[in-house]
Structures are given as C-alpha cells and as structure tokens.
Amino acid sequence: MPLKNVLKYDEEITDTISDHYAQIIGEVGEDVTRDGLLKTPVRAAKAMQFLTQGYEMSAENILRSAMFAEDYSEMVIVKDIEFYSLCEHHMLPFFGKAHVAYIPDGYIVGLSKIPRVIEVFARRLQVQERLTDQILQSIHATLQPLGVAVVIEARHMCMMMRGVQKQSSVTTTSAFTGAFKSERTRNEFLKLITSSLH
Template identity: 80%
Template sequence: MPFSKDLKYDPAITEALAENYTSIIEGAGEDVNREGLLKTPERASKAMQFLTQGYEQDAEAILKGAMFAEDYSEMVIVKNIEFYSLCEHHLLPFFGKAHIAYIPEGYIVGLSKIPRVVDVFARRFQVQERLTDQILNSIQKTLNPMGVAVVIEAQHMCMMMRGVQKQASVTTTSAFTGAFKSERTRNEFLKLITSDLT
C-alpha cells in the first residue's frame, strides 16, 4: 500500500489516541474545550497514525514488486531523497536527505521503490543510525547486489528546539556493504552524491 494522505484511520485507534492527546493538552495547562483546541486531539491522533504508517509497510515486498532481471552492473544512485521521521527519544521530528546506491548483480529495481523504502522505515519511531542500517539491509537482502551504500544527512528538532538548541547542526550517518567496502568504490559514490552534474 503506498503512503497516502488518504490513509484509512482505524476508528478505535483514532479515539484512543485522541483521548491520550486530550490528557497531554490538559496536562500542559491548556483548556481542551477552547475553540482552537476542540478538534486538536482527533487531528493529532490522525497525524500520528500518518507519521507512523511505516509499521504497516513491508520494504522487501515493495522491492520484490519491481525487480527486473538485467545485466547492468554499474553503480545506480538515487540521491537527495527527502524524508521526515520522529525521534523515538522525544517524539520530535528529524528530517533531511538520504543518498542511496547499489551495484546490481542480475537484478535492478524500479527507481521509485528506493524512496519508498526510505519512507517505510522513516515513518516509524526512529534513531538516525538504525534508519540508515534498516534501509541498507532491506536493499541488500532483497536485491542481493554486489554492494549497497547509504548516507543520511538530517537535522533533529530535539537538538534545535530544546536541549543544546543548535539550529545549524547536521548529523550524517553512513553504512556500506560489499563492493562499497572498497575505498575506491566508496569514494566514487561519495564524490557523485556531493557533485552537481546538471
């Protein structure tokens, strides 16, 4: 099932989450019956379900649904994939770009499926390090290519809005398998994702 703003919301889950959001709003000292907040618990409930719909998605099934036998064996890169996720420590957003490459060995995958795999894992409670590994491992396991590379650059609202309050900080994580363990191949990938070829 694709990610959609028209997600079908389970009424029981929506109601239960809305009740919890009502308690949170009241706990913060607000009047949940104030005009501007009357529908906020339900809206927040649906927003949370949308932001965590990745739990209902299967990355391997998405990839297997668009695998094609092909002799191509050079690097395939999809870069600047925007994503939004929720930090599991504070439930605040972190967001940025993912850069992904693989070197096919018998199979390629439809290019749109790679950003969808990013969303499958981003639309969960996450830490950036795990997100990086989950994307890498799902592609490696499903396509069995000669190697996979993933680099993620993200800004974390838990660092920007609270805590150290450093608005310009960017966190970078990376993971590599197979051919990308070679310094030469890895450096080619890193050069390509930082260059502007257009």
C-alpha cells in the same frame, strides 16, 4: 514521496489516541474545550497514525514488486531523497536527505522504489543510525546486489528546539556493504552524491 495519499484510520484507535492527547493538553495547562483546541486531539491522533504508518509496510515487498532481471553491473545512485521521521527519544521530528546506491548483480529495481523504502522506515519512531542500517539491510537482503551504500544527512528538532538548541547542526550517518567496502568504490559514490551533474 508519500506512501499513501489517503490513510484509512481505525476509529477505535483514533478515539483512544485522541483521548490521550486531550489529557496531555490539559496536563500542560491548556483548555482542551476552547475553540482552537476542540478538534486538536483527533487531528493529532490521525497525524500520529500517518507519521507511523511504516509499521504496516514491507520494504521487501515494495522492492520485489519492481525487480527486473538486467545485465547491468555499474553503480546506480538515487540521491537527495527527502524524508521526515520522528525521533523515538523525544517524539520530535528529524528530517533531511538520503543518498542510496547499489551495484546490481542480475537484478535492478524500479527507481521509485528506493524512496518508498526510505519512507517505510522513516514513518516509524526512529533513530538516524537505525534508519540508515534498515534501508541498507532491506536493499541488500532483497536485491542481493554486489554492494549497497546509504548516507543520510539530517537535522534534529530535539537538538534545535530543546537541549543544546543548536540550529545549524547536521548529523551524517553512513553504511556500506559489499563492493562499497572498497575505498575506491566508496569514494566514487561519495564524490557523486556531493557533485552537481545537472
């Protein structure tokens, strides 16, 4: 679920980033003036701005825009949320699915806001461990629920395309607060995100 369908690009920033991409293309041995590469630096500059637009977003504001007082205190799960991010170590993509749950304590949030929170933090230079924790902490701090759980499963292009070059490996990270520290509640969450109910 994209944060924005149309991103307005600052011309000065685009020009600066584009110049750097043109230099990099030349340094690796390519001819930036050939037909196929003429517009590549500008395209890459705009792509980088799109992929890092999360720095301009506030997860807390997104959550607060759709908080509703509700007397409901059972687990709410949004699972299989696709995301795409950039590894801060090699600037290569990592991507996968996030599963998020919370137990309300007076407030619920519009379901579409959970994927938007993930996008806010995924659209930054990231590591999977920090991404997991940032999602958890923003929901916990804003909604102040009885507990929050986040599990992320991702494939990392820095492992698949370079380095160990292991194409089938999946990295899983998790974080829990409040009621999800209880083994019983945590196991219920893990069972529900791995089961098919539809």
